Amino acid sequence: MIYMTFKEDPRAIRTQELLKEALLTLLQEDHSFHQISIHKLTQRAKLNRTTFYLHYQNINELKEHLTNDILQELTDKLENLTSIFDRNRKEHLIQLLNYLHEQRNNILALAQFEQIENHLLLLMKDLIVTRRSQSKNIGRKSIIDPDIKTASIIGIIMWWLKNGLHLDSAYIAEQINLMYRS
Numbered sequence: 001m002i003y004m005t006f007k008e009d010p011r012a013i014r015t016q017e018l019l020k021e022a023l024l025t026l027l028q029e030d031h032s033f034h035q036i037s038i039h040k041l042t043q044r045a046k047l048n049r050t051t052f053y054l055h056y057q058n059i060n061e062l063k064e065h066l067t068n069d070i071l072q073e074l075t076d077k078l079e080n081l082t083s084i085f086d087r088n089r090k091e092h093l094i095q096l097l098n099y100l101h102e103q104r105n106n107i108l109a110l111a112q113f114e115q116i117e118n119h120l121l122l123l124m125k126d127l128i129v130t131r132r133s134q135s136k137n138i139g140r141k142s143i144i145d146p147d148i149k150t151a152s153i154i155g156i157i158m159w160w161l162k163n164g165l166h167l168d169s170a171y172i173a174e175q176i177n178l179m180y181r182s
Contacts, residue, residue, distance in 0.1 A: 022042075028108075093173040152180075
């Protein structure tokens with residue numbers, strides 16, 4: 001496993017980033033993952049096959065690294081929201097939506113891998129459950145089941161990223177707040 005010895009080398013990190021960007025670009029161009037070959041990938045990254053194999057055993061391993069990077073970013077963003085219990089929740093939701101909008105192409109390109117949506121569902125459910133447990137409004141804690149609420153919020157967000165970009169983040173945040181005040 002030669003590729004693991006290069007992890008801290010800045011050139012290796014740059015090469016790995018080039019390969020991840022090439023994979024994302026191909027996915028964003030509506031190539032299904034199974035249509036992407038190492039040849040296509042390395043051609044897009046302007047690297048050779050040997051360089052690819054210095055870093056990854058196969059395209060699946062590259063996909064896993066790319067997916068994990070994006071999942072970690074999403075986790076960090078949503079964990080920041082989990083720790084915020086002030087009156088600016090709507091503003092923080094807008095910030096999250098702005099981030100998702102910025103990452104829209106990446107998220108939609110990777111949406112064919114169920115990991116992204118499932119991970120987002122788990123993170124959002126954790127956010128909802130944590131906020132409910134911290135809520136001072138005891139009577140409203142059990143109005144909407146957390147799974148139902150989570151699925152509907154993720155559904156709204158995914159619809160917005162795919163079809164509703166004519167609506168801005170603030171509008172979507174307001175609509176979510178109106179629907180789910182708990």
